Amino acid sequence: MIKLFSGQELPLEMHKVRIVQKLNLPNIDERQKAITDAGNNTFLLKNKDVFLDMLTDSGSNAMSDRQQSAMFIADDSYAGSETFYRLENALQKFFGMKYFLPTHQGRACENIISETFVKDGDFVPMNYHFTTTRAHIAKRGGTVLELFKDSSLEIKSDDLFKGNMDLDKLEKLAAEKADKIAFVRMEAGTNLIGGQPFSLQNLKDVKKICEKYNLMLVLDASLLADNLYFIKTREEACKNMELNEIVLKMAELCDIIYFSARKLGCARGGGICSNNEDLIERMKEFIPLFEGFLTYGGMSVREMEAIAVGLEETLDFDMISQGPMFIKYMADRLIERNIPVITPAGGLGCHLDAMSFCSHIPQNEYPAGALAAALYITGGIRGMERGTLSEERDENGIETLSSMELLRLALPRRVFTLSQVMFAVDRIDWLFQNRELIGGLKFTKEPKILRFFFGMLEPTSDWQSKLVNKFKADFGDSL
Numbered sequence: 001m002i003k004l005f006s007g008q009e010l011p012l013e014m015h016k017v018r019i020v021q022k023l024n025l026p027n028i029d030e031r032q033k034a035i036t037d038a039g040n041n042t043f044l045l046k047n048k049d050v051f052l053d054m055l056t057d058s059g060s061n062a063m064s065d066r067q068q069s070a071m072f073i074a075d076d077s078y079a080g081s082e083t084f085y086r087l088e089n090a091l092q093k094f095f096g097m098k099y100f101l102p103t104h105q106g107r108a109c110e111n112i113i114s115e116t117f118v119k120d121g122d123f124v125p126m127n128y129h130f131t132t133t134r135a136h137i138a139k140r141g142g143t144v145l146e147l148f149k150d151s152s153l154e155i156k157s158d159d160l161f162k163g164n165m166d167l168d169k170l171e172k173l174a175a176e177k178a179d180k181i182a183f184v185r186m187e188a189g190t191n192l193i194g195g196q197p198f199s200l201q202n203l204k205d206v207k208k209i210c211e212k213y214n215l216m217l218v219l220d221a222s223l224l225a226d227n228l229y230f231i232k233t234r235e236e237a238c239k240n241m242e243l244n245e246i247v248l249k250m251a252e253l254c255d256i257i258y259f260s261a262r263k264l265g266c267a268r269g270g271g272i273c274s275n276n277e278d279l280i281e282r283m284k285e286f287i288p289l290f291e292g293f294l295t296y297g298g299m300s301v302r303e304m305e306a307i308a309v310g311l312e313e314t315l316d317f318d319m320i321s322q323g324p325m326f327i328k329y330m331a332d333r334l335i336e337r338n339i340p341v342i343t344p345a346g347g348l349g350c351h352l353d354a355m356s357f358c359s360h361i362p363q364n365e366y367p368a369g370a371l372a373a374a375l376y377i378t379g380g381i382r383g384m385e386r387g388t389l390s391e392e393r394d395e396n397g398i399e400t401l402s403s404m405e406l407l408r409l410a411l412p413r414r415v416f417t418l419s420q421v422m423f424a425v426d427r428i429d430w431l432f433q434n435r436e437l438i439g440g441l442k443f444t445k446e447p448k449i450l451r452f453f454f455g456m457l458e459p460t461s462d463w464q465s466k467l468v469n470k471f472k473a474d475f476g477d478s479l
C-alpha cells in the first residue's frame with residue numbers, strides 16, 4: 001500500500017499493462033437473457049457475455065513478460081524434455097524437495113494421492129475441505145473431517161489466521177483413530193472460507209501431532225502465494241524472514257506437497273512434490289496412467305516453462321501482495337457501504353456474505369447462487385457461488401445446508417484495474433440497496449456429483465424482471 005498526500009492508502013500496481021484484451025459490457029436485457037440461457041449458473045455463461053470475470057483465479061492470472069518469453073524456449077519432446085528438468089529444478093529450489101511428479105492440474109494430484117493413500121473407511125482430517133479434494137476422497141470411501149476453529153466460520157472476525165487447524169480436535173481424533181487416518185491435509189489460503197491463511201506456527205504444531213501419531217502431513221499449496229503474504233505480514237515471528245525461507249520452512253514440515261499451477265505459478269498445470277522416495281514410488285505409476293509421461297504429466301511444455309518462472313516470481317513481495325491488497329481495498333470500500341463481506345479480507349477474492357445480504361432467501365433456495373445471478377444481471381460481473389449449491393445432497397436426497405453462503409468475487413492476480421474494482425463496488429452497492437428484489441432459485445437439472453458445475457436453475461418467481469426494471473429506472477440507460 002502507498003500512502004497518498006491526502007492520507008488515503010492506495011494498492012499501487014507495481015507492474016504495467018503491455019498486452020490487453022478487449023472487454024464487452026452487454027446491456028441489461030442481454031445480461032438477463034444470458035443468465036437465463038445459462039440456467040442461472042455463472043459457470044455456464046459464455047465469456048463474451050461477461051464484463052468482469054471474477055469467477056476464479058484459476059488459470060486466469062496475468063503472466064509476466066518473463067513468463068511469456070520463457071514459453072518460447074520450451075523443449076517439446078515426449079520423454080526427457082529439458083523443460084521438465086528446468087521445472088523440476090525450480091521446484092527443488094522453491095520447496096527444497098527432491099522429487100516432483102507432474103500432473104495436468106490440481107485435482108489430478110488429488111486423484112492420485114487419494115488413489116494411493118485413501119482406503120474405504122479412512123478419515124482425512126483437514127483445516128477445511130475443497131470441493132474436488134472431498135470428491136476424490138469420498139470416491140475411495142474416505143471421509144473428510146474438518147477441524148477448524150469456531151472463528152473460522154465467523155463472517156466478521158479479527159482472527160488473522162482463520163485457516164488454522166484446531167489442534168485439540170486433531171489431537172483427540174489422532175488419539176482415538178490414528179490407524180484410520182489416511183493423512184492430515186492442510187490447505188494454504190483456505191479457499192472455501194474466504195481465502196483465509198494458516199500460520200507457520202500452526203503448521204509446526206500440526207506437524208508435532210502428526211509426528212506423535214505417525215501421520216503423514218500433506219499440504220495443498222495451490223493458494224500458497226496468498227498464505228505466504230499473510231504469514232510475512234501478519235505473523236510477528238516471520239516478519240524478518242525472507243519469503244523463500246518461509247516456504248522452505250513450511251515444506252520441511254510436510255511429507256507431500258501438491259499444487260494447482262493454475263494458481264501457484266500463474267500458468268496452467270500441477271504437481272506433487274516430496275522428499276520421500278518411497279511415497280513418490282507409490283504414486284509414480286499413476287502418472288503415465290492418468291496424466292502423461294513422467295516428464296510432462298499432461299502439461300504443455302510452454303506452460304511448464306511459465307510455471308518455473310512463475311514460482312521464482314512468487315518469491316517477489318510486490319508480486320504476491322498485489323492480490324491481497326486489491327482484495328482488502330475492495331472489501332474496505334464495501335464495508336464503508338455496510339455491505340457484509342468476510343473479514344479479515346483474505347486472498348483469492350472478495351467474499352460477500354449472501355446469508356445476510358439475502359437474509360430473506362431460505363438456504364434451500366440458494367441465496368449465494370441467487371446473488372451470483374443477480375450481480376451478473378446488475379453489472380455483467382461473474383462471481384462464483386460458494387454455499388449450499390456447492391454442497392451435495394445426502395444419501396436420502398436431503399439438502400446439506402452449507403455453514404456459509406458466500407459469493408466469491410475472485411481477483412485474478414494483476415488482471416483488473418482499480419476503476420474496474422470500483423465499478424464492481426458500485427454495482428454491488430446498488431444491488432444491496434435493492435436486495436429485497438432478489439428472490440430464490442430452484443433446480444431444473446441437477447447433476448449428482450459436483451452439481452454446481454453444470455446444474456441448471458430457474459428463479460422461483462419473476463424477481464429477475466423486477467430487478468431489471470428497477471435498474472433501468474435508476475440508471476436511465478441500460479448499461
Ligand code: F0G
Pocket residue numbers: 055056057058105106107108130132133187191220222223260261262269270
Ligand atoms: N485445491 C485448492 C485449494 C483449489 O483452490 C483448487 C482449485 C484445487 C485444489 C484444484 O485445482 O482446479 O487445478 O484442478 N480451485 C479452483 C477455484 C477451481 O476456482 O477455486 P485444479
